[in-house]
Amino acid sequence: MIKPVEVHNLYFKYRIGSDYILKGVDLSLNRGEVLAITGLSGSGKSTLLNIICGIIPHIRKGKIQGEVKLWGKDVKDLKIAQITKKVGIVFQDPDTQLFSPTVEDEIAFGPENLMVERGEIGRRIEKTLKLVQMEEYRCENPNNLSGGQKQLIAIAAVLAMEPELLLFDEITSQVDEEGKGRIKDIISKLKEQGRTIILVDHNRDILELADRLMELKDGKLEVKGW
Numbered sequence: 001m002i003k004p005v006e007v008h009n010l011y012f013k014y015r016i017g018s019d020y021i022l023k024g025v026d027l028s029l030n031r032g033e034v035l036a037i038t039g040l041s042g043s044g045k046s047t048l049l050n051i052i053c054g055i056i057p058h059i060r061k062g063k064i065q066g067e068v069k070l071w072g073k074d075v076k077d078l079k080i081a082q083i084t085k086k087v088g089i090v091f092q093d094p095d096t097q098l099f100s101p102t103v104e105d106e107i108a109f110g111p112e113n114l115m116v117e118r119g120e121i122g123r124r125i126e127k128t129l130k131l132v133q134m135e136e137y138r139c140e141n142p143n144n145l146s147g148g149q150k151q152l153i154a155i156a157a158v159l160a161m162e163p164e165l166l167l168f169d170e171i172t173s174q175v176d177e178e179g180k181g182r183i184k185d186i187i188s189k190l191k192e193q194g195r196t197i198i199l200v201d202h203n204r205d206i207l208e209l210a211d212r213l214m215e216l217k218d219g220k221l222e223v224k225g226w
């Protein structure tokens with residue numbers, strides 16, 4: 001079966017800053033697998049996720065060597081719009097991801113860009129708001145929500161695009177304990193649905209949801225736990 005992600009001997013350095021951040025990363029992810037990645041601050045976890053979703057090198061530049069394949073295709077040969085259809089990323093800070101006047105508009109934005117039909121967008125709004133248990137906030141301005149609630153909306157907005165691969169980059173680091181619990185429940189449900197996920201996190205409860213745990217250390221991915 002074609003793998004969603006295959007990375008082989010990946011080296012990467014930013015234009016500014018002379019050292020390589022990634023120094024021979026190998027990674028193979030199966031469909032339906034939940035992979036967790038840990039590592040010290042600055043070890044390159046976000047950099048790796050940004051390469052997998054095409055932000056690097058399409059938006060942020062740097063020097064990449066090695067192979068990165070999504071569903072068997074080299075990311076170099078894919079346009080960012082092609083990657084966005086299949087790979088969704090949620091960042092640590094929801095404020096970088098929210099900009100619409102209402103929660104509903106926010107969730108509709110991604111599918112609208114993907115030219116999804118109006119009725120289907122409505123269904124996706126209902127489905128994702130239910131999953132993150134934020135139905136009563138549909139008409140709110142996202143700016144009026146708490147940090148944890150904003151993160152739930154950022155998750156819903158990405159899920160509404162129905163990506164085949166989800167990347168969660170420290171999505172619990174700016175939310176309180178209740179928010180962490182809710183995000184844990186959401187990831188559990190996504191796992192039950194057989195979604196393919198790479199999550200970077202420091203929260204043990206979240207990491208334990210993964211099928212596999214790896215650590216990014218000295219520029220390489222190592223098997224860390226189970």
Ligand SMILES: Nc1ncnc2c1ncn2[C@@H]1O[C@H](COP(=O)(O)OP(=O)(O)OP(=O)(O)O)[C@@H](O)[C@H]1O
Nearest residue numbers: 014016017021039040041042043044045046047048
């Ligand atoms: N746009 C950039 N230009 C130059 N250097 C960068 C850029 N973004 C990140 N870096 C550097 O690359 C290294 C890896 O950063 P990255 O954010 O990938 O690490 P991380 O493991 O995700 O860290 P954290 O856990 O703190 O989020 C760090 O030394 C960082 O300062």
